[in-house]
Amino acid sequence: MKVMKFGGTSVGSPERMKNVASLVTASGKPTFVVLSAMSGTTNSLVEVSDYLYKKNPEGANEVINQLEKKYMQHVGELLATDEWQAKTREFLAEEFNFLRSFTKDLFTSFEEKTIVAQGEVISTRMMVNYLQEQGVKAVLLDALDFMRTDKNSEPDLSFIREHLSHLMEAHSGQQIYITQGFICRNAYGEIDNLQRGGSDYTASLIGAALPAEEIQIWTDIDGMHNNDPRVVEKTEAVRQLNFEEAAELAYFGAKILHPTCVQPAKYAGIPVRLKNTMDPQAEGTLIDNEIEHGRIKAIAAKDNITAIKIKSSRMLLATGFLRKVFEIFESYQTPIDMIATSEVGVSMSIDNDSHVGEIVDELKKYGTVSVDADMCIVCVVGDLDWNNVGFETWALDAMKSIPVRMISYGGSNYNISFLIRKEDKQRALQSLSDVLFEHEHK
Numbered sequence: 001m002k003v004m005k006f007g008g009t010s011v012g013s014p015e016r017m018k019n020v021a022s023l024v025t026a027s028g029k030p031t032f033v034v035l036s037a038m039s040g041t042t043n044s045l046v047e048v049s050d051y052l053y054k055k056n057p058e059g060a061n062e063v064i065n066q067l068e069k070k071y072m073q074h075v076g077e078l079l080a081t082d083e084w085q086a087k088t089r090e091f092l093a094e095e096f097n098f099l100r101s102f103t104k105d106l107f108t109s110f111e112e113k114t115i116v117a118q119g120e121v122i123s124t125r126m127m128v129n130y131l132q133e134q135g136v137k138a139v140l141l142d143a144l145d146f147m148r149t150d151k152n153s154e155p156d157l158s159f160i161r162e163h164l165s166h167l168m169e170a171h172s173g174q175q176i177y178i179t180q181g182f183i184c185r186n187a188y189g190e191i192d193n194l195q196r197g198g199s200d201y202t203a204s205l206i207g208a209a210l211p212a213e214e215i216q217i218w219t220d221i222d223g224m225h226n227n228d229p230r231v232v233e234k235t236e237a238v239r240q241l242n243f244e245e246a247a248e249l250a251y252f253g254a255k256i257l258h259p260t261c262v263q264p265a266k267y268a269g270i271p272v273r274l275k276n277t278m279d280p281q282a283e284g285t286l287i288d289n290e291i292e293h294g295r296i297k298a299i300a301a302k303d304n305i306t307a308i309k310i311k312s313s314r315m316l317l318a319t320g321f322l323r324k325v326f327e328i329f330e331s332y333q334t335p336i337d338m339i340a341t342s343e344v345g346v347s348m349s350i351d352n353d354s355h356v357g358e359i360v361d362e363l364k365k366y367g368t369v370s371v372d373a374d375m376c377i378v379c380v381v382g383d384l385d386w387n388n389v390g391f392e393t394w395a396l397d398a399m400k401s402i403p404v405r406m407i408s409y410g411g412s413n414y415n416i417s418f419l420i421r422k423e424d425k426q427r428a429l430q431s432l433s434d435v436l437f438e439h440e441h442k
């Protein structure tokens with residue numbers, strides 16, 4: 001069975017919902033469908049909660065009423081028969097009355113989580129109603145019946161597997177199984193969620209639990225691009241990525257997939273395919289365990305990086321120096337991204353500069369410290385196993401006219417990163433694309 005997940009814009013209007021319905025039924029085979037809330041809805045529900053925290057029920061009611069009006073309009077556009085329109089309106093009326101009921105009582109994060117969960121509850125009900133009206137054998141499996149997190153707020157895969165398999169058995173013979181992305185229950189049985197954007201995570205967890213033959217993540221772009229299309233000319237969609245390559249890219253603002261999202265799929269060995277709802281024929285990007293040897297896949301960049309260098313002759317042949325340095329960053333909850341060391345100094349990059357001042361103060365106990373702000377990490381991702389020859393040279397050659405503050409290579413088999421000034425980013429990305437993909441096309 002395939003899992004197909006559709007994001008907010010893919011179900012953003014009745015027309016788009018109908019499009020999703022035809023995509024999920026096209027194969028005629030049993031398919032598991034995960035839906036986000038219609039685009040904008042989760043944000044509106046967060047706004048409702050915000051008003052309620054601020055004890056402004058009028059503000060909350062206003063947002064709820066607007067939302068209700070919009071949804072009631074969708075009914076007539078989505079459903080054709082009086083019977084299904086009436087059923088759906090009745091469901092929506094109940095939902096919105098439920099939302100309004102929160103404006104009367106004490107408001108805590110528990111209530112908030114219940115409220116933000118309703119976007120997915122609504123979108124999935126509308127979709128299953130539409131499919132059933134079309135005569136498709138479709139069933140809605142409530143995510144709150146099987147998606148669980150444990151006491152550490154990590155998904156409880158064995159619980160999910162067990163409960164999902166019972167539900168699948170109880171509803172065997174259906175063509176379409178639909179569930180809500182994003183929402184779950186926590187270890188105490190309370191309504192919770194997998195964080196904003198968490199529907200991808202839901203799809204990956206379900207794919208691993210079933211297990212599915214493939215997990216498809218449908219968005220409105222044609223997969224991952226080999227460079228930033230906003231900065232560089234003539235970028236192309238990447239056809240295939242190894243899970244590790246995808247994880248490397250995820251840090252660099254390739255917002256399509258969060259690295260933790262693909263982990264369940266990766267461990268279960270299930271391929272993840274990124275597809276475009278606006279162009280379903282396009283191949284998209286396949287993420288799996290294969291490694292395409294000798295290929296550079298993509299170039300990415302991350303802005304707002306700060307480099308911190310600490311230099312000390314005490315570092316020479318000393319043990320424990322790096323530990324002390326790292327502990328300072330840890331005590332300020334500041335992750336280090338790139339590192340370069342020499343015998344007498346170490347440079348590190350961070351992208352969270354909220355504690356730079358304190359970190360620098362403490363580092364000064366151990367050596368001379370300097371800081372470079374407004375930097376940018378440029379990263380080349382692909383088969384960069386150290387036994388391969390050539391790619392490092394080409395990458396360095398592409399950077400020959402750009403001042404490079406740090407280089408990191410050999411940390412994994414999949415990346416080489418450069419730390420440069422923000423103002424050199426465009427030039428660096430273009431030059432890397434020109435040089436590295438030029439070699440590719442030869």
Ligand code: ASP
Pocket residue numbers: 007008036037042043119181182195196197198199200
């Ligand atoms: N609807 C949720 C959000 O907007 C989850 C998702 O779309 O993945 O964050």
Ligand code: MG
Pocket residue numbers: 007008197200
């Ligand atoms: Mg998303």
